[in-house]
Amino acid sequence: MTPEQIGRIAPHGRTRAIQKGDVLYEPGDSPVPFFVVVSGELQAVRLWAETETLVAIVGPGKFTGEVNSLSGRPAILRMRVSQPGEVIELDRQQMQALLQTDAELGEILVRAFILRRVELVAAGMGDVVLVGSAHSAGTLRIKEFLMRNGHPYSYIDLERDPDVQNLLESFHIAAGEIPVVICRGQVVLRNPTNQEIADCLGFNQTVDQTQMRDVVVVGAGPSGLAAAVYGASEGLDVLVLETNAPGGQAGSSSRIENYLGFPTGITGQELADRAFTQAEKFGAELLMARGKRLLCDRKPNIVETDTGARIPARAIVIATGAEYRRPRLENLSRFEGAGIYYGATFVEAQLCTGDEVVVVGGGNSAGQAAVFLAQTASRVYMLVRSAGLADSMSRYLIRRIDETPAIELRTHTEIVALQGDDHLESVTWQNKQSGASEEHALRHVFLMTGGAPNTRWLDGCVVLDEKGFIKTGPDLSPEDLSASGWPLARRPLLLETSVPGVFAVGDVRGGSVKRVASAVGEGSIAISFVHQVLQE
């Protein structure tokens, strides 16, 4: 920070003296204040088992903080004074006001916060240790949860690390109890659920779960995050509920190449991290919880969560997406985006030019994918569980498949195992009638078994189409509206469901285009209708 920039920050907070040895915050403290060093020096240190590791020195003109300063989540590091001097201290609200009013400082701080978090994650410099095994599905789940939530952690592999036995003994853990998560060197969780980890790390600590909100957004995929960014930036009080991690399905994409403005592509994780930080910068809050029920028979409507909260909202945006039907294969998530695909577009087709590929599924989407991929792949194995395609696929597609020599149909067949390290390298499938298994050296599997919308939790509140997706706006017929008791003289707005003030956006909405850009577009547009409803 230049003296001029420091001069702009000072009026937002208070200037105070610091003495050598003072601790400005400890791991676990929340919310974390923000400091600019005017004179003197601070040290950011990681604390583990009473040992300190120096992470950064913060001298004059430098500032503290990383993404937790925005989110209100607990501090990961200890910040202590190594040389006396003077600092400017801002609490979280003061810092958010600064970010929102001073574009130049906002850019510097947000960029630094994101880069510092990236460094912490890359170095495993966190307050969490995961003890697990490469062969355990629980370990993979927890790794994915921490990684997708951008939380730094260190990992100890039971099979590879000789010191692990000592660590387990010091925490009285039996080897059979892994995976184990150790939070801040104090709390030991044995094979915890994602919710237990979120609680232990204080993800929800500063979120008021009773306060009435202008908008509650359920789901933090691209559509929900877009609604959060636009809502919060336009002054609405926004709470986002997310059951797993910001980013949704897009977060599991290894490279999104067709999203506007990213000519070289962007990983789903990076896009999600940026969008989440952007939403937080504008003051949106995230509650790690599952929307369990929508109480739509009263005003305001209420979202009930699996944490036991009942959150009243003037408007609700349902952005819970769809879940691609995934076969039960042990290491499926490891290869998602690295050999396992849920869509067959030009991008994927390019990846497997000249290779043999597998398409799983007997519906039209699988048929289209097989025909499309056969143009570039050397062979397409089409695996279906049933005896043939006649019951599930359009005749024209069946004919095309018959006429394409590169497509080889295998009926009564299912994948039973996937093998590889960083990328899928071979696939084993089994004929369920004969019991015969075959292993093929194959690097690409397209799972085209359809998507199921995440609408079960709505429990009949809003009108759904025949496939369970939410009907909105012009898709709601007069019969739908009278059957659901639509109470207003006006018709539902675009993206509004059969309940006034409740909107549906992205993949969960019937007729939506299942793409990141359209999900983001719908989430943003919904906010303009939210404003309209709030005026009514």
Ligand SMILES: Cc1cc2nc3c(=O)[nH]c(=O)nc-3n(C[C@H](O)[C@H](O)[C@H](O)COP(=O)(O)OP(=O)(O)OC[C@H]3O[C@@H](n4cnc5c(N)ncnc54)[C@H](O)[C@@H]3O)c2cc1C
């Ligand atoms: C592997 C993969 C790669 C893809 N690649 C591309 C691509 O390259 N380009 C492209 O345009 N599209 C791609 N897509 C499609 C794209 O990701 C989706 O269309 C997009 O993510 C839809 O966004 P959404 O916000 O509507 O829903 P989702 O992304 O599905 O997000 C929904 C969110 O809601 C949460 N949720 C669900 N139920 C609840 C509940 N009850 N309470 C709280 N939270 C809940 C979920 O955990 C999830 O985070 C890909 C999809 C996958 C699976």
